[in-house]
Amino acid sequence: MDIMLQAAGLVANWNVLLAVVAASMFGLFVGAVPGLTATMATAMLVPLTFFMEPVAAVGAMVACSAMAIFAGDIPGALLRMPGTPASAAYVEDLYRLTQKGKAELGLGACVLFSALGGLFGSLVLIFAAPWLAEFAMKFSSQEYFWMALLGLTCAVFMGTSSAVKGLLSLFMGLTIASIGLNNPAGVPRLTFGSVEMLSGIDFIPVMIGIFAVSEVLRTVLNSGDGLAQAPQAVGNIFRNWGELLRTRWKQLIRGNITGTGVGILPGAGSDVAAYVSYAISRRFSKTPEKYGTGHVEGVVEAASANNASLSSAWVPALVFGIPGDTITAIVIGVLYVKGMNPGPTLFLFNPQTIYAVFLIFILANLVMIPLGWGLIKFSKNILRISKAILMPLILLFCIVGAFASNNAVYGVTIMLAFGVVGYLMMENDIPIAPLVLGIVIGPLLEDSLISTLLKYQGSLIDFVNRPIAFALFVIYCLIWVTIIRSWVRPKRQPA
Amino acid sequence: MRFSDVTLGAIFLIIGLALGWYSLGLPAIPGQQYGAATFPLFISAGLIACSLRLLYTGIRSGNAPLVYIPEEFKDARAVLGALVTILLVVFYILFSRTLGFIPTAVIISFVMFLIFRVKPITAAVIAVVAAFACDFIFRTLLLVPLPFGPMPRLPW
Numbered sequence: 001m002d003i004m005l006q007a008a009g010l011v012a013n014w015n016v017l018l019a020v021v022a023a024s025m026f027g028l029f030v031g032a033v034p035g036l037t038a039t040m041a042t043a044m045l046v047p048l049t050f051f052m053e054p055v056a057a058v059g060a061m062v063a064c065s066a067m068a069i070f071a072g073d074i075p076g077a078l079l080r081m082p083g084t085p086a087s088a089a090y091v092e093d094l095y096r097l098t099q100k101g102k103a104e105l106g107l108g109a110c111v112l113f114s115a116l117g118g119l120f121g122s123l124v125l126i127f128a129a130p131w132l133a134e135f136a137m138k139f140s141s142q143e144y145f146w147m148a149l150l151g152l153t154c155a156v157f158m159g160t161s162s163a164v165k166g167l168l169s170l171f172m173g174l175t176i177a178s179i180g181l182n183n184p185a186g187v188p189r190l191t192f193g194s195v196e197m198l199s200g201i202d203f204i205p206v207m208i209g210i211f212a213v214s215e216v217l218r219t220v221l222n223s224g225d226g227l228a229q230a231p232q233a234v235g236n237i238f239r240n241w242g243e244l245l246r247t248r249w250k251q252l253i254r255g256n257i258t259g260t261g262v263g264i265l266p267g268a269g270s271d272v273a274a275y276v277s278y279a280i281s282r283r284f285s286k287t288p289e290k291y292g293t294g295h296v297e298g299v300v301e302a303a304s305a306n307n308a309s310l311s312s313a314w315v316p317a318l319v320f321g322i323p324g325d326t327i328t329a330i331v332i333g334v335l336y337v338k339g340m341n342p343g344p345t346l347f348l349f350n351p352q353t354i355y356a357v358f359l360i361f362i363l364a365n366l367v368m369i370p371l372g373w374g375l376i377k378f379s380k381n382i383l384r385i386s387k388a389i390l391m392p393l394i395l396l397f398c399i400v401g402a403f404a405s406n407n408a409v410y411g412v413t414i415m416l417a418f419g420v421v422g423y424l425m426m427e428n429d430i431p432i433a434p435l436v437l438g439i440v441i442g443p444l445l446e447d448s449l450i451s452t453l454l455k456y457q458g459s460l461i462d463f464v465n466r467p468i469a470f471a472l473f474v475i476y477c478l479i480w481v482t483i484i485r486s487w488v489r490p491k492r493q494p495a
Numbered sequence: 496m497r498f499s500d501v502t503l504g505a506i507f508l509i510i511g512l513a514l515g516w517y518s519l520g521l522p523a524i525p526g527q528q529y530g531a532a533t534f535p536l537f538i539s540a541g542l543i544a545c546s547l548r549l550l551y552t553g554i555r556s557g558n559a560p561l562v563y564i565p566e567e568f569k570d571a572r573a574v575l576g577a578l579v580t581i582l583l584v585v586f587y588i589l590f591s592r593t594l595g596f597i598p599t600a601v602i603i604s605f606v607m608f609l610i611f612r613v614k615p616i617t618a619a620v621i622a623v624v625a626a627f628a629c630d631f632i633f634r635t636l637l638l639v640p641l642p643f644g645p646m647p648r649l650p651w
Contacts, residue, residue: 051637164552168546171511175535175538178534184531184533184534185523186531187522187531189531190535213584217577220577220610221574223570223572223576388613389611392604392610395580396600396604397629400633400641403639407639409587413588428498449533454527458528
């Protein structure tokens with residue numbers, strides 16, 4: 001309780017609250033512009049967090065990402081263009097509702113159930129993370145090795161269409177993670193004589209390049225499609241809340257649980273959570289034929305799932321340093337910069353800071369309701385801003401942000417290179433998430449692999465000679481069995 | 496620009512082989528069997544295996560074109576726009592120190608606006624405002640040492 005009071009003291013500080021509100025507005029804006037994702041919003045926020053106190057910096061990222069995921073629903077409902085990929089699963093239903101003149105029902109459900117889903121995910125985070133951290137204190141290099149491997153396997157196979165391309169993306173990420181002096185022998189590795197590369201590839205310009213610059217390039221190539229139609233006005237979004245809560249509580253609970261579960265899995269983010277829970281909702285619905293025709297049932301379930309997954313993705317990120325999705329991958333970079341190194345000791349040495357972050361999670365999901373209402377009221381104006389004005393400003397902001405990451409043009413060079421790489425990857429259906437998670441998890445994987453090999457002089461049996469390590473190994477094998485089964489099965493069908 | 500599975504497989508095969516060959520030359524920790532080479536060797540094995548698989552499926556699925564140029568690439572203006580976007584960032588990398596941040600930023604955003612067909616007068620106004628706003632936020636508020644160049648120090 002003492003810690004909670006200290007945490008509340010850290011949050012009740014005007015510059016923390018200001019950072020949270022400003023980041024919320026930024027997140028709402030970026031999320032509401034079609035084509036700009038929540039990950040991009042978070043990546044663009046990073047350079048600004050360098051100059052904030054730790055709690056304000058992490059709180060800003062929490063608020064920004066939660067708002068962006070919710071705001072993605074608004075252009076989905078009004079223009080049939082999902083603002084972020086996480087809203088794509090149910091965009092058809094939302095848009096049809098608007099066409100039927102029930103925009104306030106659809107958007108009201110989005111505001112309410114996004115906030116409730118986010119709150120549920122936050123509660124799971126608050127209770128599960130410290131408990132898991134205590135458990136993780138017993139971990140040695142073997143357990144971390146299997147955890148890292150599990151995380152990477154999930155990242156490759158969740159939400160990617162081609163496993164081979166996912167693996168290639170992952171190996172690229174691991175290669176990038178091996179650059180620099182930070183390796184077991186302490187020799188320059190893959191630096192090609194460059195002094196700047198000795199410290200490795202800076203993660204932040206990579207993120208800005210791969211998520212934001214690549215999008216600028218893509219818009220230029222598509223000749224900057226502007227928004228033609230003006231959205232219509234929305235009525236009172238609060239009108240249907242009582243009825244929605246009374247009739248849709250089952251969908252809410254199921255969406256929350258699915259979303260939280262998907263979020264905890266490394267590599268699978270809110271877009272996967274939304275798709276999975278929409279599919280589950282349809283499967284168990286009494287009226288599956290209504291889905292896709294302007295039915296609010298699937299919207300409720302998927303909108304709560306994508307926000308629930310956003311919060312629960314922080315569980316593995318904080319406890320093991322293994323990100324649950326691309327947003328938490330970026331957050332881990334910021335945590336290191338702020339001296340809040342993820343891992344079980346975070347809960348031991350700095351509990352008040354981490355509990356302050358948890359409080360911000362709750363605060364952000366509560367603030368979502370009034371801010372979301374405001375955004376819907378102003379959506380007519382925001383959605384009219386054309387990409388032709390936004391994209392050049394985003395490029396400028398990216399350049400300055402990448403420069404600020406280490407105050408040298410080296411960061412801008414990395415940003416440009418990864419902007420082009422990101423564009424080419426998207427064009428060739430190579431998923432980006434495995435690459436990002438590879439860069440983040442790579443050092444942990446190498447460290448735990450080499451320490452275990454050295455400790456036991458290369459004896460492979462010692463990788464599984466501890467109970468938790470063995471259990472993780474069994475889970476790992478089970479995942480591979482399911483993957484291989486899914487490869488074999490579709491081949492049998494045509495025969 | 497889309498590459499066929501065969502082309503992608505070949506590119507990654509070369510990367511995998513190069514990484515493996517490079518890693519073999521890395522030293523171990525003195526007195527130990529393992530070191531800087533261990534991890535990259537695993538990666539290179541993975542890269543080679545996956546690229547061979549991609550090559551195999553590519554070759555089996557028949558003769559798709561090695562590189563597929565999508566519709567938007569046939570629009571010369573769009574391709575030129577993308578090239579200029581990349582060159583603008585290169586321009587920042589090379590000249591921001593000598594020219595200073597504000598002039599470089601104005602040029603970059605002005606040209607970008609023109610690529611997006613914004614009217615020149617609107618473009619010029621927003622470009623100048625954006626450059627000064629960026630300078631104010633990052634240099635004045637956040638203390639990022641953005642390069643001055645020949646520009647006089649601003650009063651704020």
